[in-house]
Amino acid sequence: MRLFPPPNFFALSVAETAFVNLPRLSPRLYLPLLSSCASQGCLGDRIGHHRFAVMGTLDVQRNKVNFSSGRTFLSSFRNGLKETLLPDDPFRYLKGKSACSVAWGYLKYFVPILEWAPRYTFAKFRFDLLAGITIASVAIPQGISYARLANLPPIIGLYSSFIPPLIYAVFGSSTNLAVGTVAGASLFMGSIIGTVVPATADPQLYTHLFFTAAFFTGVIEAALGIFRLGILVDFLSRSTITGFMGGTAVIVIMQQFKGFLGLKHFTTKTDVVSAVRALLANRNQWRWESAALGLCFFGFLLFCKHLVGPLNKGLNPVSITDLKFQSNYIGTLLKASLISAFLALSEGIAVGRSLGMLKNEQIDGNKEMIAFGLMNIVGSCFSCYLTTGPFSKSAVNYHAGCRTSMSNVVMSICMMLVLLFLAPLFKYTPLVALSAIIAVAMIGLIEYEEAYRLFKVDKFDFLICMSAFFGVIFYSMTAGLLISVCLAVVRSLLYIARPSTCKLGGIEGTEMYCDVEQYPNSYVHPDILILNLGSPIYYANAGYLKERILRWVEEEENTKKKDADLQYVILDMG
Numbered sequence: 001m002r003l004f005p006p007p008n009f010f011a012l013s014v015a016e017t018a019f020v021n022l023p024r025l026s027p028r029l030y031l032p033l034l035s036s037c038a039s040q041g042c043l044g045d046r047i048g049h050h051r052f053a054v055m056g057t058l059d060v061q062r063n064k065v066n067f068s069s070g071r072t073f074l075s076s077f078r079n080g081l082k083e084t085l086l087p088d089d090p091f092r093y094l095k096g097k098s099a100c101s102v103a104w105g106y107l108k109y110f111v112p113i114l115e116w117a118p119r120y121t122f123a124k125f126r127f128d129l130l131a132g133i134t135i136a137s138v139a140i141p142q143g144i145s146y147a148r149l150a151n152l153p154p155i156i157g158l159y160s161s162f163i164p165p166l167i168y169a170v171f172g173s174s175t176n177l178a179v180g181t182v183a184g185a186s187l188f189m190g191s192i193i194g195t196v197v198p199a200t201a202d203p204q205l206y207t208h209l210f211f212t213a214a215f216f217t218g219v220i221e222a223a224l225g226i227f228r229l230g231i232l233v234d235f236l237s238r239s240t241i242t243g244f245m246g247g248t249a250v251i252v253i254m255q256q257f258k259g260f261l262g263l264k265h266f267t268t269k270t271d272v273v274s275a276v277r278a279l280l281a282n283r284n285q286w287r288w289e290s291a292a293l294g295l296c297f298f299g300f301l302l303f304c305k306h307l308v309g310p311l312n313k314g315l316n317p318v319s320i321t322d323l324k325f326q327s328n329y330i331g332t333l334l335k336a337s338l339i340s341a342f343l344a345l346s347e348g349i350a351v352g353r354s355l356g357m358l359k360n361e362q363i364d365g366n367k368e369m370i371a372f373g374l375m376n377i378v379g380s381c382f383s384c385y386l387t388t389g390p391f392s393k394s395a396v397n398y399h400a401g402c403r404t405s406m407s408n409v410v411m412s413i414c415m416m417l418v419l420l421f422l423a424p425l426f427k428y429t430p431l432v433a434l435s436a437i438i439a440v441a442m443i444g445l446i447e448y449e450e451a452y453r454l455f456k457v458d459k460f461d462f463l464i465c466m467s468a469f470f471g472v473i474f475y476s477m478t479a480g481l482l483i484s485v486c487l488a489v490v491r492s493l494l495y496i497a498r499p500s501t502c503k504l505g506g507i508e509g510t511e512m513y514c515d516v517e518q519y520p521n522s523y524v525h526p527d528i529l530i531l532n533l534g535s536p537i538y539y540a541n542a543g544y545l546k547e548r549i550l551r552w553v554e555e556e557e558n559t560k561k562k563d564a565d566l567q568y569v570i571l572d573m574g
Helices: 027-039 073-086 101-109 113-119 122-149 154-159 163-171 185-195 202-228 230-235 240-253 272-283 288-295 295-305 327-358 365-380 389-398 406-428 432-441 448-457 457-474 477-496 541-559
Strands: 010-013 017-020 052-054 501-506 513-515 526-533 568-572
Touching: 010 295, 052 202, 073 272, 101 365, 113 163, 113 295, 113 568, 122 389, 122 406, 122 432, 122 568, 154 327, 163 365, 163 406, 185 202, 185 240, 185 327, 202 230, 202 327, 202 365, 230 327, 230 365, 230 477, 240 272, 240 327, 240 432, 240 448, 240 457, 272 457, 327 365, 327 477, 406 501, 448 457, 457 477, 477 541, 501 541, 541 568
Parallel strands: 010 568, 526 568
Antiparallel strands: 010 017, 017 052, 501 513, 501 526
C-alpha cells in the first residue's frame, strides 16, 4: 500500500482506503461527519459525491458512485434475505433448466441418497460393511448403558440404534456420521422429565414422555433446518461445547458410583454436590464387592449379583399412540426438547464438519438439521428416544474406513439381527460393567488439552469454557449452558460495539502497512496518521470510534514537534 495523497485531501475509507477531496481542515472537524453518517448507516451515500483517489496506484483515479440505477427496498431486502438464509446458494445450478430438472434437483438436495446411490459401487460397500459392523459392536453396549443412564429400559437403547440410522442414511449429508444416543442428552432429559414423573413412580409414563420429548426435539430440529436457521447453533461456540461436555462427563461419572458401589437409591439431581450428599447419605448401602469388581474386570462375574434384566426379542414396537400431549406435561417437555435440540445439533454438526474436513467434504448444516429432525420424529413413533451423531461412534466409523452413510444401514441391519435373535442374551450383563463402560467413555470427553489451549490463546474463551464446566457440575446442565452462551453473546457484542483500533506504519522494502506495536521498526509519515478499524462503522460503535479516533489524534499531536503538525487522518477499513 503506497501513499500518494493529493494536496488538501482528508482520508476516509468505505470499501478500501481512499482519499476524499475535502478542504483542508483540522482532522477533528471531520469526525462529526463520520459519526453522523455512520449512525444513520449511510456513510457511503454521504461521501459518494466526492472525488476518490484509491491508494495503491501512482495515478490519481477519480470515480463517482452510480446512483442512477438504485435498487428498490424489496430488491435489497430479497437479496439480503437470500444471503442470510442461503449463503451457499445451493440451487444456483438449476437456473435455466427445465421444470423436471429443477424438480429433480430440489429432490436430490433434500434427499441426498438420490445423489450418491446411483454412483454406489461394490468397492465402497466393502468398506461400509466393515465400518457398519464395527459401529454396531459399539452401539450395543453404549445403547444399553445410555438408556440406563436415562433410567429407561435397556431395550430402548437398542431400539434407538435401529430406526434412526436408516432415516439418516436417506436424508443425511455426512459420510462419516454414525447415529446413536449420547450420554449428555440422556442424562439431561432424564433430569428434566424426572421432575414431573419420576422413573420409579410410573416407569411406563416416564418412558412415553421420553418418546414425546424426542418427537418435539425432532420438530424443532427440522424447523430450524427448513427455515435455514443454522446460524443459531453457531452461538454454541467450541469453548462452550468443550466446557459443557467436560462438566457433563464429570457428573455422568459421579452418577456411575451408584453402579460401582451397588447402591439401590441415588439422587435424581445432576450436580456434584447432590451426588456427594447421596453417596454419604447411603454409605450404609456401599458394597465393597461392586467397587472391587468395577476396578477388576476379570473378577466381576464372581461377585456381582445385579444384572441388566430381561431384554425381549423383537423389533421396535409402534409408539405413536403413546405420545403424551397433555397440557400438564407440555411445558416441561418443550423445555427439555428445546435445549436438547441445540445440544444434539451442535454436537452432531460439529462432529460431521470436523470429520468432513479430514476428507475435504462440505457438510450442509441445514440439511443435517432436517435429517436429525426427521430421524427423531420417525424414531419417536417406534419406541426410540433422542438420537444424534455421537463423537465416539462417529470417530470409530471414520477410522473403520466408511465411504458413505451406507455404514449406518449396515449398523441398522446388525441391530435388527440382535433385536430378533440375541437381545435376551444381554440380560446377564452386570450393571457394574455398564458403569465402567460409561465412565471410560466419559473420560474421553474431558478435553484437558483443549482447555489449556484456550487458556493460552484467549482468556475470555477460557472463561466461557470454565463457566459452562463449573455451571454444569455445581448447579445444573441448563444453567451451565445458558451462562456460557450468554457470555459468548456478550463477547460477540463487545467485539462489535468496542472494536479494536491500531496505528499503522510502513514496513521497509514492502508496500505493507502493519500495527506499529507489533512492528516497532516500521516507519510513519510525520504529518499522516493511519488507523485501522476492527469493525464496520454503524450506530452501535460510531460514538466509541469517534472518541477513540479523537484520542489517537490528540496523542499524535502531543508527541509531534511544533513544525510538524498532523495534516491527514487515514482510516483503513479494508
